[in-house]
Amino acid sequence: MKKVFILLFGVIVLVSVFLQIQSTVSAQSIEGIPSKYEKEINYLIDEEIIFGYPDQSFRPKNDVSRQEAATMIGRALDLDNKQRNTVFTDVDSYHYGSGYIDSAVDKGIITGYPDGTFRPNKTITRGEMAALISRAFTLNGHQDLSFNDVSPSNPFYPYVDDVASANVTTGYPDGTFKPNRVITREEFSLLVARSMNSEYRSQQDQNDNQNQQEEDLKVIDEKIVTADSLNVRSGPGTSNDVVGTLSTASAVSVYKKDGGWAYVAKGNVEGWVSAYYLIDKPRSSHVIALDPGHGGNDPGAAANGLLEKEVVLDVGKIAEEYLEDAGLEVFMTRDTDIYHTLDNRVRLATDNKADAFVSIHANAFPDSSVNGVETFYSAAGLSNRAYSSLKLSQFINERLVKEMNMTNRGVKEAGYRVIKATSLPSALTEIGFLTNKSDADKLKQVHYREAAARAISLGVVDYYNWEENN
Ligand SMILES: [Zn+2]
CATH class of the missing domain: 2.30.30.40 (SH3 Domains)
Structure with a gap:
């Protein structure tokens, strides 16, 4: 009897805690909802599509991740949210959004990346959001889109056309849609509310909101x-x-x-x-190939407890994130512990439309006192390619010396195959000596791996800026 009572009491406590949580998420108690979108956001909160943070704040300017977007769309469409395994290698049944993600894949609303990942924590852009909304709410366009930054060749054109034709968005008064800008929670809320309920789509209202929004959003x-x-x-x-x-x-x-x-x-x-x-920020679009050296059965240099193939892969993957955040497209010759021949790396980069190539390595030498960073270019091929390679190498090396606080061994000419047997401007950078205790100690630390990745990313950005101004 006592046991039953305790059990019952437990249930009552649980229920009351649950009710309390429910009542604390009511719209009135959430702080920071922008007044201009109050109607739309409160509608979504009432419909239990979006919630405040545990501290009761709404944080309208926060980014939206792919996982959050999938979850909110899933709630809006009332999809099955039972947590389960998905087709993606990085979303298993323990992910809170796995049910919605799996359901949305089934319905053809979301897709992952070619490498089989979903990247749940990656932020979502306005263009990607347009695609998601268009598919989720089966919106249809008029093929008469006139945003001056979304041409018919833009991959997001049909989706932006769909959401604009349905009056779910009018873009910005300067005639742009900004498809590559990361969407904020308030913008996201506006799009979902208008998609779900046509009341919020009325042309007049929407223009008013849009104009107000632009007043504090004039990008120069x-x-x-x-x-x-x-x-x-x-x-x-x-x-x-x-x-x-x-x-x-x-x-x-x-x-x-x-x-x-x-x-x-x-x-x-x-x-x-x-x-x-x-x-x-580079003005045109670019695809940079990053080539973490070695991999698989080829460990590269090994010293002081470090393996070159692991260090350079880690640095390459961080650099990929930085470069993507800077608005550049990145092609990785490898993002796992696999081996490619040198010729394959060059071919993969060209096949994937890269316009420059950076191979990442770490050094080794029998004399453990030898230390520092150095970057190689090849003078082979056409003179403008050689000169571009030299500039790319100089920009990266300059950033490396500063970020890694290591000895500057300079930029040198060399005939390494990955930088020689290619038509792309190329650099091979050595981010320190694994055989030197001080360099190796740095390369063991996340802080310095990030510094190396930052140097490579900023060097690449410097290079594209130089190229665009020449
Ligand atoms: Zn190497």
Whole structure:
């Protein structure tokens, strides 16, 4: 009897806790819902599509991840959310969104990447969101899209056309849609609410909202952060409070400038930063091939407890993230522990439309006192290719010396096959000596692997900026 009572009591406690949680997520108690989207967001909260954070905040400027987008769309369509295994190698049954992700794949609403992953934590852009919404709510376009940054050759054209034709979005008053911009929670909410309920689509309302939205969103420039962690302040000057930080290689939108300061935004972070730490974002689209050396049965150098193939793969994968965040497309010759022949690496890069190639290596030498970074280019082939390779190598090496705080062994000419037998501007960079205790100690640390990745990414951005201005 006592047992039954305890059990019953337990159930009652659970139920009341549950009810409490339910009541605390009511729209009224969530802080930070922007008044201009109050109707739409409260509608989604009432429909239990979107919730506040555990601290009762809404955080309208936060990014939306692919997993969150799938979950919210899944709730909107009332899909089966029972957690289960999915076709993706990185989403198993323990993932909270696995049910919605699996259901959405079944319905053809979402797809993964060619390597079999879903990348649940990756942020979602406005273009990707348009594709998701168009498929989820079966919207149909008029083929008369007029955004000046979404041409018919843009892969997102048909989807942006669908959502625009259905009056789910009008884009920005300057005639753009900004398909590559990461979508914020408030923008996402607006699109989902309008897709679910046509009441929110009325043309007049929507234009009003859209114009208001644009008032505080007039982008005058796009830049890339070069600092490891850049302070974002409430005003232009170091005496102002720090309101956030931006990480390295992030692409940011600039809204206004004041002396050496720029007012920027990225996801939920918005404020003033020192313009000294911003460099131009390449204007055209580029595909950079990253080639982590060795792999599989070929470990490369091995010393001081490190294997070259592991270090360079790790650095390559971090650099991939940085470069993607900077708005560049990245092709990895390998992102797992596999081996490719040297000729294969070159061919894969060309086949995948890369326009430059960076091979990443770590050094070894019998004399353990030898240390530092160095970068190689090949003078073979046409003179402009050789010169571009030299510039690419110089930009990367310069960044490496600074970020790794290692000896500068310079940029050298060499006939290594991956940089010689290719038509692409190419560099082979050596990010330190595994055989040197001090270099190896650095390469064991996440901090320095990130620094090496940052150097490679920023060197590549420097190179594209140079190329575009020449
Ligand atoms: Zn190597």
